[in-house]
Amino acid sequence: MGNRLSKIYTKTGDSGTTGLGDGSRINKVSVRINAIGEIDELNCNLGLLLNHELRVDMKRLMIDIQHDLFVVGGELSIPGSKFIEEDSVKKLENAIDLYNEELPALKEFILPGGSPAASAAHLCRAVCRRAERVTLEIEPGESINRHLISYINRLSDLLFVVARIVSKDSSVGEVLWQRK
Numbered sequence: 348m349g350n351r352l353s354k355i356y357t358k359t360g361d362s363g364t365t366g367l368g369d370g371s372r373i374n375k376v377s378v379r380i381n382a383i384g385e386i387d388e389l390n391c392n393l394g395l396l397l398n399h400e401l402r403v404d405m406k407r408l409m410i411d412i413q414h415d416l417f418v419v420g421g422e423l424s425i426p427g428s429k430f431i432e433e434d435s436v437k438k439l440e441n442a443i444d445l446y447n448e449e450l451p452a453l454k455e456f457i458l459p460g461g462s463p464a465a466s467a468a469h470l471c472r473a474v475c476r477r478a479e480r481v482t483l484e485i486e487p488g489e490s491i492n493r494h495l496i497s498y499i500n501r502l503s504d505l506l507f508v509v510a511r512i513v514s515k516d517s518s519v520g521e522v523l524w525q526r527k
Contacts, residue, residue, distance in 0.1 A: 368424035385478035399464035456524040462517040468510035475503040
């Protein structure tokens with residue numbers, strides 16, 4: 348890859364617009380740009396999660412997901428494009444099924460917290476849910492790839508399961524909600 352960003356500032360955004368992947372310009376406070384920003388924030392939080400002690404297979408999966416999130420952002424930056432396919436959703440579902448086999452059935456709600464790694468995974472899950480909501484706001488004005496929406500939805504489910512696994516593997520365990 349050559350010099351993709353030879354100059355960091357371009358001054359083209361000084362008027363409050365930013366460029367999309369198709370070359371068009373859009374207001375920086377548009378729903379589409381907000382959705383791209385939410386995906387970026389999720390990716391940053393996954394980076395923080397990766398700084399914690401995780402199983403090797405889980406680390407590899409989270410890094411793979413970070414790469415997928417660049418594809419999600421790319422798809423959002425090119426209206427009408429479809430880069431996320433059903434196989435990406437299936438990959439997440441397979442990981443959920445695999446990790447969920449190790450966990451006891453849920454009998455109570457789980458509070459976000461416990462170990463630092465579990466807390467980071469719960470934060471990623473919450474940011475992912477927000478990214479999903481904001482991405483859905485692009486509709487009804489424009490159609491969004493259903494596989495992209497499914498991917499974000501499944502990712503939040505996976506992050507919940509990851510938080511549970513990380514808690515199970517730690518000496519802290521899960522923090523269960525208790526009715527007063």
